[in-house]
Structure formats: C-alpha cells, structure tokens
Amino acid sequence: MIASVVFDPIVPLWLLIGLATLSLLAVSVALWRGLTGWVWRGLAACVVLVTLAEPVWQTENRAPLSDIVLMLEDRSASQSLSDRGAQTSAAAEALAARLAARPNTELRRIVVRDSTGGSAASDGGTEIMAALSEALAQEPRGRIAGIVALSDGQVHDVERAPDLPAPFHLLLTGRAGDWDRRLTIRNAPAFAILGEPVTLTLRIEDSGAAPADVDRVALDIAIDGQEPQRFAVPVGRDIELPVTLPHGGRNVIQFSVPEAEGELTDRNNAALVQINGVRDRLRVLLVSGEPHPGGRTWRNLLKSDASVDLVHFTILRPPEKQDGVPVSELSLIAFPTRELFLEKIDDFDLIIFDRYQRRGILPSLYLDNVANYVRKGGAVLVAAGPDYASADSIYRSPLAEVLPASPTARVVDEAFVPEISPLGMRHPVTAGLPQQDTWGRWLRQIEVTPDAGDVLMTGAEGRPLLVLNRVEDGRVALLASDHAWLWARGFEGGGPQLELLRRLAHWMMGEPELEEEALWAEPTGQRLRIIRRSLAPQVGAVTVTTPSGETVEVPLQEQHPGHFEAVYDGAEIGLYRLRQGDQETVVGLGPAAPREFEQTVASAEPLAPLQEATRGGVLRLEEGVPGLRNVRAGRPAAGRSWIGLTPREAYETLDVARMPLLPGWLVLLLAAGFLLTGWLREGRR
Incomplete structure (x- = not known):
C-alpha cells in the first residue's frame, strides 16, 4: 500500500497560473498602500488557489512484478563446430537453474x-540482433533485468x-586454442573471353591459434x-x-585446400566460381x-552483328570470262x-x-584443306x-566427304x-520460329539426297531444304536454295529470314544455347532448374550426384518439343554432377564461401560495442x-x-483510492474567516 498527495486541478493550468499572478499582484498593491489586512487577504487567496489545484490523498494497492532475463542461445551452423553445441546446452541449463x-x-x-531456418546451406549468417529486437518488442522494457x-x-x-x-553479456563458446584455415575468392569476373586469360584473386589465411611454421599450402584447381x-x-x-576458359557457356571452377590437422572445419576450405565463356570476335x-541478291542478304546479316569480323570475297570475273579488257585496267584485287x-x-x-562453283580458282588441294578444317572443329x-x-558443283570436289x-x-x-x-x-535452330502459316514462298530449290545429318526444313513436295550434320569435331550445313533473300524483301509477307540465318550461323559456330543435345542447370539459391534439350521424343531421368556423393534420380517433364525440365532442391553447398544418357554437366550451389563459415574462430569483437554501451561483460564458457x-x-x-x-522493481497497480484534503465546507470557512479578519483589521485602523 503506497500513499501520497497528488494534485488534480479542476481548472486548466494556464488559468490557475493566471489567477495566482493576479492574487500576488493584488496582495503586492495592498502592501504598497500600507493596508494592514494584506496578509489575511493573501491567505484567503492561497486557500482559493489550493482548492482549485484540488489536492488529493491517494492510496495505491500495488503488486510487484518479476524481473525478466533474456537468454539468447546461438544454434547456427558455426555452433556445430567442435564441442560448442554441448557447451551451449550445458551453460543454458545451468543458467536456467540459477x-x-x-x-x-x-x-x-x-x-x-x-537466417533461413537453420539450414547449413543458408547464407544469411547468425542474426542475433533480429531475434533480440523481436523479443524486446514482446516484453515490457521496464522489466528487463539483463540480456x-x-x-x-x-x-x-x-x-x-x-x-x-x-546489461548485455556474452558467454563465449569455443576454445582459446581454436584455429581455422580459410580460402576466399577476392575477385572473380562473371564473364571471360575464350582464349584469353582472366585473372582471379585468391587468398588463403589462417585465423586463431594457427601453427606458426606454415608458409605454403597445397591448392587444388x-x-x-x-x-x-x-x-x-x-x-x-x-x-x-590466370585462368583460360576451355569452352563457351558456363565454366565451373572449384578451388580447394586440403584439411589440416587440428583446424575447426573444412567447410571453408573450398570455393566455387562460375564464369560464362564468351567469344571476343567471331x-x-x-x-x-x-x-x-542473296549475297547482299548474307552480308547484311553478318555485318549487323558487332561481334562478327567478316571477310567477304565475291568472284566477279571468272577465268573463262574473256571480254578484251586489259588486266592492268581492272580495279579488282587478286583473290x-x-x-x-x-x-x-x-x-x-x-x-x-x-552459290560457289568450281572454276579453277580454288584448287582441289585447298578444298581438301577445308574438309580437314571441318574435321578438326x-x-x-x-x-x-x-x-x-x-x-x-562444289560437291564434285574433296569437300564432298563432309557435305x-x-x-x-x-x-x-x-514456288513452295x-x-x-x-x-x-x-x-533449336528451327524450333519456335514465329508464324509459320504466314510465310512467303520461295521460287527455286535444288534437289538433294541426304547422306547424313538431320533434315530440319523441307521444300517443294517435301524435298530436303535445310540439312545439318556433324563431322568429327566440326559442323556442316546445306541450304538447298538461294531464295532465302525473298523473305528479307517481304515477298508475299516474307518470313523469319534474319532469325533463321542468325540461328544457323550461331549453331555452326558452336554457341551453347543452340546445341541440339545439351544438359545444363540454372541455380537459384539452393534450387536447380535442370534443362535437357534433345532430338529424341523421350529422355530418361537425370542422375544428380551431390557433393557428399549421394545420387538422386530426377525425372524430366517435356515442356515443349525437344525441351525437358525438372526442379531439384539441393540441401548441400558445393559441386553437383548431372548426367543423363551421354550428356553430363556440373553446377555449383550456394555461395563461394558460406557466410556462417567465413569466420569460425570464436571472438567477442563483433559484439564489443553493445557490451561497452551497457557495461556488460564477456566470459568464456570453457572457464565455467x-x-x-x-x-x-x-x-x-x-x-x-x-x-x-x-533489479527493475517493477509493479502493477491493482486499485487506487482518492480522498480530497480540503472539503468544501472547510474551504468556505477558511476563506471567509481570513477575509473577515482582514476587513476587521483594516476597519479598526
């Protein structure tokens, strides 16, 4: 039970102050004029002012509230190292008992x-402050005795x-003799030019009580x-x-350092870098x-691509042409x-x-060299x-072996x-070309008999029009018509001439996105979107090999002709191997260095500002x-x-009782008595 005097004015505070000022002024004037009743009049004014302030005798019935202590238990991935988990559990139980x-x-x-719910693959790290903010929002701050x-x-x-x-206190897990070795990627570009070295910046560093006699270690690439x-x-x-990429598309480079005896973990001894290889100039x-007219079409197509270096020769004057013009007067250069x-x-x-034909300009030796050029890639x-x-025909030459x-x-x-x-x-060269039913006609086709490869387009009466083939390491294509330029001119509505020839040229140059038999995966966080492209009507499941060596069969679903997909959620960070039929690829999941394992040696330095601000302390649990x-x-x-x-000494008020200190009859009696006394005093004078 707590009793006290409180004031609850019955008029606004500004009015009460104004009345007090007027009363003081009136009493001062009476004193200046020498009126002997000024004291009694002042006392009457004080009685009125105190009454307007309404003093109340207040008694409160209070119930004390307990103090609250917040205990944050770090169960993040780094707490699984060594015996930190056991240290945390034992200390938490001991503190709870005390x-x-x-x-x-x-x-x-x-x-x-x-941050993502305890998965070892998370890259959010340990977010203790977020948990502490949420806990403080749920508890009265006036009852918090310690953290x-x-x-x-x-x-x-x-x-x-x-x-x-x-006060904020840190009970530090781990051991004073802990040490760890870490591999970090300081600089790694997302793209690199094929055939040119790109520089990656790596660093291997030891932290904690590391051995002092080690200056070089092994690095596997x-x-x-x-x-x-x-x-x-x-x-x-x-x-x-310096690293030179071996092929276009995604290149997955894995760096690793062998685990040393006594280090905390090897989870930060490896890093993955994924770099896309691109061609500088085609x-x-x-x-x-x-x-x-078709020659101009090819030239415009190739010159419109800034990444293409084009060398174009047109044979304007064949050897059999005899028009009597002296060679010295021709403005042509020798081929x-x-x-x-x-x-x-x-x-x-x-x-x-x-539209090239043999005219003696290119001897058979040269064309045979072209055939060897194809075989070599x-x-x-x-x-x-x-x-x-x-x-x-160019087919009547050594080049026929690869056509x-x-x-x-x-x-x-x-017309067709x-x-x-x-x-x-x-x-992929012809799949999804737009608005096939509105294409314009071509007016000429060369009848051919396919010897090898794939017929992607047909012409008049179903005859082969576009044939593609692979010859050893190289690629060849035959377009059995010279009227593709009609589409570029918009004849009868035209057609996707630019897109078709662009895809065809890029497939010939081995662009990864146009491979007809391909397997790749697109990582997003810890999820893999597996994509398989094939000419076969059906493909089997993809075999996924996780970083720990476990294999999982993932079935593929056809999204559209020749395009199959599947989604796989990987629980581990590292290199995943994918195989389907004769296709295989690798892809990395997770960050180059998981945030939880960037710094693994226990340290109070990150939380030092909080301890200094609240005058808390840091104690090692290995000391008890x-x-x-x-x-x-x-x-x-x-x-x-x-x-x-x-101790916060917080309480809850159960009930409050109030009693006025100046009842009305007493106020009236005192005010009247003081005024009457002053009047009588002045009247006797």
Whole structure:
C-alpha cells in the first residue's frame, strides 16, 4: 500500500497560473498602500488557489512484478563446430537453474538459428540482433533485468542492434586454442573471353591459434569437375591466378585446400566460381561465287552483328570470262586463295560458300584443306543455287566427304512454302520460329539426297531444304536454295529470314544455347532448374550426384518439343554432377564461401560495442558458467566469474483510492474567516 498527495486541478493550468499572478499582484498593491489586512487577504487567496489545484490523498494497492532475463542461445551452423553445441546446452541449463532459484525473476529462452531456418546451406549468417529486437518488442522494457547471449560471437547483423534497457553479456563458446584455415575468392569476373586469360584473386589465411611454421599450402584447381591440378601457394597473401576458359557457356571452377590437422572445419576450405565463356570476335569468311541478291542478304546479316569480323570475297570475273579488257585496267584485287585456305584457315570460326562453283580458282588441294578444317572443329555452310546441281558443283570436289547431301542434278523451279520438319520442331535452330502459316514462298530449290545429318526444313513436295550434320569435331550445313533473300524483301509477307540465318550461323559456330543435345542447370539459391534439350521424343531421368556423393534420380517433364525440365532442391553447398544418357554437366550451389563459415574462430569483437554501451561483460564458457549478482543501473555489470543483473522493481497497480484534503465546507470557512479578519483589521485602523 503506497500513499501520497497528488494534485488534480479542476481548472486548466494556464488559468490557475493566471489567477495566482493576479492574487500576488493584488496582495503586492495592498502592501504598497500600507493596508494592514494584506496578509489575511493573501491567505484567503492561497486557500482559493489550493482548492482549485484540488489536492488529493491517494492510496495505491500495488503488486510487484518479476524481473525478466533474456537468454539468447546461438544454434547456427558455426555452433556445430567442435564441442560448442554441448557447451551451449550445458551453460543454458545451468543458467536456467540459477535464475529459477532467484526470487522474483523470470527467464525467456530464445533460440537463434541461421537466417533461413537453420539450414547449413543458408547464407544469411547468425542474426542475433533480429531475434533480440523481436523479443524486446514482446516484453515490457521496464522489466528487463539483463540480456545473456550464448554464442561464438560471430554475429552478422550487429548494425541492427536495438537500444538495450539492461546489461548485455556474452558467454563465449569455443576454445582459446581454436584455429581455422580459410580460402576466399577476392575477385572473380562473371564473364571471360575464350582464349584469353582472366585473372582471379585468391587468398588463403589462417585465423586463431594457427601453427606458426606454415608458409605454403597445397591448392587444388578443377574445371567442370575434371581431375584437379595441385599447386603450392603462400598463406596470408593475395594470389593472382590466370585462368583460360576451355569452352563457351558456363565454366565451373572449384578451388580447394586440403584439411589440416587440428583446424575447426573444412567447410571453408573450398570455393566455387562460375564464369560464362564468351567469344571476343567471331571470324567469318564469306565466299560468293557470283553476284546475286542473296549475297547482299548474307552480308547484311553478318555485318549487323558487332561481334562478327567478316571477310567477304565475291568472284566477279571468272577465268573463262574473256571480254578484251586489259588486266592492268581492272580495279579488282587478286583473290588471296593461298593465304586464306592454307595459312589462315584455322583463324576462321565459319566459312560460307554462297552459290560457289568450281572454276579453277580454288584448287582441289585447298578444298581438301577445308574438309580437314571441318574435321578438326571448323564449320562450313553451303548456300546452294543452280551451281550445286551443275557439273562444276562444289560437291564434285574433296569437300564432298563432309557435305551432308548430294545433288541429283535437278533444279526445281516452282514456288513452295518452306516447312519445318518434325525433327526440326525439336531442333533449336528451327524450333519456335514465329508464324509459320504466314510465310512467303520461295521460287527455286535444288534437289538433294541426304547422306547424313538431320533434315530440319523441307521444300517443294517435301524435298530436303535445310540439312545439318556433324563431322568429327566440326559442323556442316546445306541450304538447298538461294531464295532465302525473298523473305528479307517481304515477298508475299516474307518470313523469319534474319532469325533463321542468325540461328544457323550461331549453331555452326558452336554457341551453347543452340546445341541440339545439351544438359545444363540454372541455380537459384539452393534450387536447380535442370534443362535437357534433345532430338529424341523421350529422355530418361537425370542422375544428380551431390557433393557428399549421394545420387538422386530426377525425372524430366517435356515442356515443349525437344525441351525437358525438372526442379531439384539441393540441401548441400558445393559441386553437383548431372548426367543423363551421354550428356553430363556440373553446377555449383550456394555461395563461394558460406557466410556462417567465413569466420569460425570464436571472438567477442563483433559484439564489443553493445557490451561497452551497457557495461556488460564477456566470459568464456570453457572457464565455467559465471555466477549472478545484482548491480545498480549504470554500474559495472560484470567481473571475474560473475555477471550482473539490474533489479527493475517493477509493479502493477491493482486499485487506487482518492480522498480530497480540503472539503468544501472547510474551504468556505477558511476563506471567509481570513477575509473577515482582514476587513476587521483594516476597519479598526
């Protein structure tokens, strides 16, 4: 029971102050004029003013409230190292028992896991401050007597720390002799040019009580899951590592350091880097047998791509042409056949023969060299016209060994609408070409007989129009018509000429997104979107091999012709191997270095600002669980083997009783008595 005098004015405060000012002024005037009743008049004014302030005798019936202690238990991934989990559990139980024995004290236990719910693959780190803010929002701040965190101190959201109403203490897990070795990627580009080295910056560093006699360690480097290569590299220094990508598309590079004896974990001894390989410039050689409208179409297509270096030669004056013009007066340059087809042929990514026929300009030796160029990984595209069906056809040369279709010597001069074959519906070169039913007609086709490869488009009476084939390491394509340019001119509505020829040229140059048989995966967080492209009507399940060696069969569903997909959720961080049929690939899941394992040695440094601001303390659990003491607010709250709690003495008011100190009759009696006394005093004078 608490009793006190409180005031509850019956008029606004400003009015009460104004009345007091007027009363003081009136009494001052009476004193100045020498009126002997000024004292009694002042007392009467005081009685009125005090009455207006309404003093009340208030009694409260209070119930004391218990103090609240918040205990944060760090159960993040880094707490699974060594015996930290056992340390945390034992200390939490011991503190809970000691707090339960304290009078008028309650405990709130808050378990803090990784930011995505405790998965070891999470990259959010330990967010103790977020959990603490949420706990403080649910409890009255006036009852918080102390905050105790059981953690390794490696907190990743210190910048979000709330204003704390009580001392903050850190009971540090781990051992003073702990040490760890970590591999980090300082710099890794997302893209790199094929054939040119790109520099990656690595660093291997030791933290904690690491061995002092180690200055070099082994570093293993593996590309796309192949056999790793080992190098000896220094510790504690940035390492500039030049890497040349072996192929276009995604290249997965894995760096790893062997686990050393005594280090906390090997989870941060490896890192994955995924770099997309792109071509700097695509070098194309276009050889036109004679001027015709289609030649301009090819030139415009290739020149419109800024990444293409085009060398274009058109044979304007064949050897059999005899018009009497002296050679010295011709403004033409000699066709550098030897330089292009013998010395520099390997510099080109694609060679296009547009309506080319044998005229003695390219000897058989040169064309045989082109065939060898294809076998070694080159690409040749033949855009055939009537020349392909003639006796001087390029097919009547050593190049016939790599061409996918032979001519029948017949030229079909009739209008037809090109159509995509059933196989072409599944091939990335022709699949999904827009508005096939509105295409314009072509007016000529060369009749050919397919010898190998895939027929993607057909023409008049279902004859092969576009045939693609692979020859050893190279690629060849035959377009059995020279009227693709009609689409570019918009004849009868035109067609997707630009898109078709662009896809065809890029498939010839081996662009990964146009491979007809391919398997790849697109990672998003810890989820894999597995994509399989195939010409087969059905494909089997994908075998996924996890970083730990476990295999999982994931069935594929066909999304559209030739395109199959599946979704797989990976629980581990690291390199996943995917295999389906003869296709295989690798992909990395998770960050290059998981945040929970960036710094694994226990440290109080991240939380030091909070302890200094609240005068809390840091004690190692390996030295034992500290005792509990009461300390006053603002005093040091920690010492050797003890931590302090600040009693809050909070209470809850159950009921309140009020009684006026000046009843009305007493006010009237006092005011009248003082006024009468003053009047009588002045009247006697």
